Amino acid sequence: MKLKTLKDLDVHGLTVLLRSDLNSDVVNGRVLKGERIIESGKTIDWLVKKGARVVILAHQGNPGKKDFLSLEMHARLLGRHVKFVDDVVGEKAVKAIKGMKKGDVVLLDNVRGVGDEFKPRKKGNVLLKVLLPLIDIYVNDAFSVSHRDHTSLVGFASHRESGIGLLFEKEIRALEKVRMKNCLFVLGGAKGESDIKLLGRGNKVIACGLFGQVCLAAKGFKFGYQDAFLKKTLLTKGSWAGFLKKLKSKLKRIELPIDFAVNFNGKRREFGLDDFPMEFEIEDIGEESIKRFCRMIEDAESVYVKGPAGWAEDRRFRKGTVEILKAVSRCKGFSLVGGGQLSEVIRKSLFLRRKKFGHVSLSGGACLSYIAGEKLAGLKALGYYTSRGNRK
Structure with missing residues (x-):
């Protein structure tokens, strides 16, 4: 540098x-x-x-x-x-x-x-x-x-x-380590438009958070009530149909959730894709998705995680995010955890603070743009x- x-x-x-x-x-x-x-x-x-x-x-x-x-x-x-x-x-x-x-x-x-x-x-x-x-x-x-x-x-x-x-120096030195072709990208959070930047680079991708849901929508899955929420939250410009079409062409190497958690009368309840209730908003990924994603993360040579897997501010729906972070800490290669939301989840958890991560970044969009090869x-x-x- x-x-x-x-x-x-x-x-x-x-x-x-x-x-x-x-x-x-x-x-x-x-x-x-x-x-x-x-x-x-x-x-x-x-x-x-x-x-x-x-x-x-x-x-x-x-x-x-x-x-x-x-x-x-x-x-x-x-x-x-x-x-x-x-x-x-x-x-x-x-x-x-x-x-x-x-x-x-x-x-x-x-x-x-x-x-x-x-x-x-x-x-x-x-x-x-x-x-x-x-x-x-x-x-x-x-x-x-x-x-x-x-x-x-x-x-x-x-x-x-x-x-x-x-802080700038710490961020850039860590990012220079993670820009590699064999890095597993775990993309969550609520900014799906920007996540597309990382697709098509040949990397294996795990999609969770709202990005995982919109990827499923691009494959034709209908969430019902959640569909309107996705459109409102994720798309800032252009048409929804055009966005899904663009995303659909990049889904080949993306691993998607197979079950989700919802708020059912104040409690966490999980449903698979086949029996997902159309009247509920999605709050987190489900147990089967968590297990599958964690196995992939632990076997990765290096991993970049961006954004939470679900509504991490709520204890009932923090599980997906926390379990993914635990798996990242067990990854044998270099790990980069990106974005202010994830750093706050780690800071608030005594258990996670004791875990080892290659670097916990406070940058979301800048971190993603850098890894995508854009000039900042x-x-x-x-x-x-x-x-x-x-x-x-």
């Missing part, structure tokens, strides 16, 4: 613009302190100990969504005497940055509240116009969103000495592909 890491940067007495990913789960309007905040804090600590003035850019949610919030709570969760400024490019932000001393940390407000965050090549981009003159070094510690072509991820690196933070905008801005040649 030829990207500059923190050890390659002399930050003493300089102002460092740090792009962190503090995006967290929100429950009843409160931000939860998850792994991203904990891990991001390690880079902040390193920079502070080296005498830098640290200005943090981060986001929470997307405009128009319920989880699109101010970062004031994030500052409190970070601790470390982080000063929150409810501004990004206005007078408050400029004054706060100019008044910083060595070891100070300022967290600016949600960068996605600035329209120019989504327009990195706009002439006179306000983020670049205001912040560039105030900083000496740019550090990207947000690998998890580095597949996004956003100003805070691609706009600063070409204008200032740049490098990557501790944030990596490109840092010169990753140039320094490594025409990397595919």
Whole structure:
């Protein structure tokens, strides 16, 4: 890896613009302190100990969504005497940055509240116009969103000495180990459109979560009530029929669930495909699917797991996800567990925390895009592909 890491940067007495990913789960309007905040804090600590003035850019949610919030709570969760400024490019932000001393940390407000965050090549981009003159070094510690072509991820690196933070470094080193043809992909979660990127690469694939259900729909299986839920949840653009047709052509090497668990009068109850009740939503994969998938995982040379197998937030329907993670920990080869949801399942389980995984990633979409061979905008801005040649 030829990207500059923190050890390659002399930050003493300089102002460092740090792009962190503090995006967290929100429950009843409160931000939860998850792994991203904990891990991001390690880079902040390193920079502070080296005498830098640290200005943090981060986001929470997307405009128009319920989880699109101010970062004031994030500052409190970070601790470390982080000063929150409810501004990004206005007078408050400029004054706060100019008044910083060595070891100070300022967290600016949600960068996605600035329209120019989504327009990195706009002439006179306000983020670049205001912040560039105030900083000496740019550090990207947000690998998890580095597949996004956003100003805070691609706009600063070409204008200032740049490098990557501790979390970014850990993620990219692990991913460079897993990009291999004989890797078993275990694809779950609720973002089926993006999972298609990994199909057709010759790898064996296990499909669970909502992705497993939509693969079965592509084969012609009718779920009844669940079909409408799949359309609404998985498809953001294009027609449902077109999506299924595209998916159907890629099903040859995919292992699919053969049974599912539903919420039957408040209790977990399992049904095979032949007798699946049309009026229920699917909450998890069933026992037979779990056994079958776990055998495949344990025999794999290496494995990449993305997303939960079911509704992991509910104890009744966490079984598929937990058993798959147990099998991954027994895999003899390198294992990569991807996505914030799975890292939270592991963090909340004392049993799973004691298990060994090759790497537990906090990145979902960026991790998947990297493994699929796509060039990530944030990596490109840092010169990753140039320094490594025409990397595919």
